[in-house]
Amino acid sequence: MEVVSYRNVETFVQHIPEVTALGVWIKAIIILAVISAIAGFGTYVERKVLAFMQRRLGPMHVGPYGLLQIIADGIKLFTKEDIVPQNANRFIFMVAPVITAATAFIALAAVPVFPDFTIPEWIPVIGGTFVPSIASDLNVGILFVLGMMAAGLYGPLLAGMAQANKWGIIGAARTAIQFLSYEVVTGLSILAPIMIVGSLSFVDFNAAQAGGVANWLVWKQPVAFILFLIAGFAETNRTPFDLLEHEAEVVSGYATEYSGMRWGMFFIGEYANMITISVIAAIVFLGGYSTEGLGWLWIMLKIAFFFFLMLWVRAAWPHVRPDQLMWLCWKVLMPIAVINVVITGIVMMV
Amino acid sequence: MGLEQFKNRNVGQQEYVLLDLEHTPQTPMGKFKQVVKRTFKPELFVGLGVTMREMINALFKGQMHTIKYPFEKLPISPRYRAIHEMLRLLESGHYRCIGCGLCEKICISNCITMDTRYDENQRKEVSEYTINFGRCIFCGYCAEVCPELAIVHGPRYETASEQRASFSLFEDMLTPIDKLNLQQEYDGFGAVTPNADENIKKTPLAY
């Protein structure tokens, strides 16, 4: 098995121009804007895909094919009254959605999204600035991302506890157990690829898999890939693990009392997380991106595939019971992950 | 859209299959086996397959179910009981209602009222006729009892109104005289049965 050396990466990085603070700012703004927009667009796609799978048309009336529905929803969210329940802990209640959104976007800081480019010279002030693909290329990128996503647990947890609503409390409790439990699986499952690559940087992962489909980590670590996917669904609160706000049981869980843009922030956070998970999966297991030619398009497609997979699963599968969820985590996924790590270690040593 | 599928009401004759549900395993081994079986059986993927298939069918094979109401409307069964219509005689264009008052009498929610008078041609004229659609329960008795097939249920099922009482007058329900050629014969409640001819007793009314 080929091991990519740190130096190789060094040289690779040296090819690119210097990253300035202005470039990072611009990148951050782009991420914020584009990911928010994509999150919105994601809602549209989700509705459409679910509708198609049920042989419906989905949104059709606002704009061509209902495209402007996103805008309508946005307007709605922005103009809706922001209600804080009487007995809620006002400050925490108001801060909680910000935590969710913030952690989701912060996580994206260490993830390579979109190719790097230099702003054309003729644009005043920022002209000539180099905008990197990763806002902050940490050498512990994966750890950072996972950590940030784990910190995102505080959003729903605090929201649920602050709103003085029994559904909220249940939602918060579910948040705690689900996120904490599956954090373990995520961590363990991704440990094996990390061991193989020997780095926590996305750039290293990308480099390690360069050179064609055959080099993708998914072939070396299929078990880890599946475990990561499953855990990813749980982490992003997607069907079949959408217990946090499962309306048949807990109304809307931690988001019960939220309305307007605060609720919207949870929403954006969730979609940002979905994108993050998709990006990680794409980079870690499916060969990441390539800087040449249509390489960026490829990763887009990979991300899109994961995103679609989430919707598809939602259309097809029922959700699980909380006890099944725990059972699955601790009795099935976690042992398999551990075994996978051990086997990977043994194989690497041999 | 055809109505065949609605018309088959022989529920008992459809082929049901009894599911062979497994029992919850008792032994640890049994449970393990079940887990393994469930894990490796591609049942979940069958589900994914089905949804994907439906999506493809919907998008590319024209099997989309959505009706874009109110721009598109489903044809309704002739037995559907929507807002009433008053029909006219096709030959003369005169309204069919003879003012017998049977509909008024039978109406279960007392929402039909009418006035009649003796007109200049020595006939009974229906001078006013109203139905309060706020009260009507669309039971169809009026259409069934009407001896003249004058009052029938039309296809207009949008009954929302701004007020609880919503009266329709005779003119509102009567086929507009210029649309007489578009008037549809009603074959729902109270219409002549397909075998009506067989039930007629012949009488020697030779004259």
Add this chain to the structure above:
Amino acid sequence: MSEVKTVENMVSITIDGTTYQAKEGEYILNAARANDVFIPAICYLTRCSPTLACRLCLVEADGKQVYACNAKVKDGMEITVDTPNILEERRAIMEVYDVNHPLQCGVCDKSGECELQNYTLELAVDSQSYAIPDTKREVKDWSTVLHYDAGLCIVCERCTTVCKDMIGDAAISTTKRGGEPLDKAYKETMPKDAYAMWNKLQKSIIAPSNGTDYTNCSDCGECTAVCPVGALTGRDFVYTSNAWELERVPATCAHCSSGCQIYYEKKHTSVFDRSEKIYRVTNEWNYVSLCGAGRYGYDFENRVEGKDEAAFNAAVEAFKKAETIRFNSVITNEEALMLQTLKEKMGFKLVNPDARAFQKFLGAYAKAAGQSLYSYDFKEVMVTDFVISVGASLRNDNPNARYAFNNIQKMNKGAGLYFHPVGDNLVPTFGKNIEVFTHKVGLEEAALYLVLDLFADKEKLPEDVKSYLESFKSTTTKTVKEKVMKEVTETVIDEETGEEKQVTKKVPEMVEKEITIEKNGLVELLGKESDAFDAAFEKMMKKKESFSMIVGEDLYFHDRAENIAKLIALIEQTSPVRVAMIPPKTNSLGVALICDLDDEATGYTVGYNENGDFRLSALGDGDLDMPAMNQQEGTLTNMHKRVTPTNAALEYNGYELNDLMKVLVGAPELTVDWTEKLPVEKGFRTAKFDDLPNGYLNDGTENRGYALENITCEAEAIAVEKIDENGVLEGEIVYRCNPQRQFNDFTDKAHEIFEGFGLYAAPEKAKALGEKVEIDFGGKSITVDVIEDERMEGDITALADFKSEADVYSLFGPSRYRKVTIRKV
């Protein structure tokens, strides 16, 4: 008085195996009905003669097929209602009725209460075996109220029968239809009775009997009531409502003293106007017959928006300062009792001319006869076979009295004497045995003396009366030529033998003969030839068993009313003649019994439906509105001496008399709470209003309210005076008398009653008078239109009194006839 009636023996009969009791001489159909046994029948009308038009009532009695409406029961009779043969006949009859009967139940007014529908269903006619070409039959309006759709007519002849046997107008009859003759083949194939019935049906149809297109009758509408199908209906009612939509309110007619049972039938006015309206009046026509006022005078209600407090307070003030209450007899017993209570507590004078006159008359009668009320009611009159009418304009004063008079002639093979100064050409047509005395005004006493002379047991009469009656008798000798057969004996020679023979022959010969004729001066006084009358009377009296006399308003408003009352009592005492009186207005009898009336009004007057300084009015033109009779509950005392309940058909939102009572002297919650307080000593009962029934039983028993008790009191010896010929009026005379169908302001208000206010006169007289006249009563005068009345004869004219506004009562004063000067204007 029931003991006077012949005791009807009961016989037992068996119908379909069950034994029942029936009155002897009763028709099988009536006996069955009285026992709640159903026999199909269409054409028979109780109280009228059987016409045998429908033949549905076929039954088998003692093995023979008979018509139940025409065959009388016999003791031990075995009757079978349905035999296979009879069922076949009936079905064929119903099929025949349905031949060419238009299939228009959908629009027909009768649908839902149609006997043709009912019997067609009852006899399960679901196919037709007969056919014949139809004849064009037209729809016609026979009068202002009658609508005849010949197409629907089944020629059951109920209308013609009731009009002839009950009403007396005989204004309609069967006539030629001009239909095709029946196919001869039917004669063999059809059941016999059905064929005969069809044969007749196919030939006839109904039309006015005077040959024109119009009936020119009293417009009573009874023919429309009895019509079993939708052929005859009220013009105003045609196609306005189905029978089942109408709510029936049982009531008592408020227009005249007959107090007939009626139903007000009401429903909402229209789609847009939901307030209730009376659409028609119906009755139990087998047992009671209405007049045109009762049937068509129903929309006289007083619609008020709500309680007018200012007017109410003004009324209270008016009562506080009033001395007199003026009212008429179109009020309930309860209201009369309230007025009497007011009189007792507040000292008002109660003025009501019609009831006052009747009260005085009744008082005089009671003193002489020893009973508070007259002997017969009109139901009892109806079963007698000789009827006398004195002092009533039979055609106008009271329809029920007239129907009784007519019905006796038709049904009991009866006879009648009619004494009245105003000539009338309808009464003589009631029967063959009617003698009409058109006597001079004021000679009513003479009429009663004549009755005494004709009917009284001379032994029982006081000596003076006997000799007074004798004083009229005179014998004259008269030479008459008489045909006598004389025996003549001749001697003839036999030619062959040459022998002489004595032959006796009878040869007619005219002989002059002296005969003595008894002349009755009374008959001559009343304007008839004595001997002709005697001959007629002898014929009239043949096979007569029961006698009745109707007396009317003329006598109560007579100068010599007291003497007349005594004479009547004397007649009852000494002869089999029993008397029934016609109270002048709706509730005159009740008012006369309940109220202490005064003669003259003084001071400030409150008028109740009458003129006054303050006017309470149910006509909507007064200072304070009152409910009209169709908006009130209460009881009325009718001329049958019955207290009958009436109910409110329409709502009334204003004040009632009882509300005034509450403020003035205190009163119970409801008007009808007064019902139980009606004076028992006058013959009323302490019965609660809500317990009073209002209907008829199947055997015709009147089950309405209760009958007044006829209280016996001490009788004085009757001392009658002689005829006072000074009271005789001659010259231009006006009679206070309403046209038919008009009784009071309320009938006038009804939109289907068209008879106008004015001076009614016989055609020639009317021509002589011109269009409009001024009648001078010597001081007061009134200007009215002259209206022609074809049924009147002679010179006397009749001035209507139904408009209280015109105050005709005070023009006439204490008399019904006045000598006047009439000037053309």
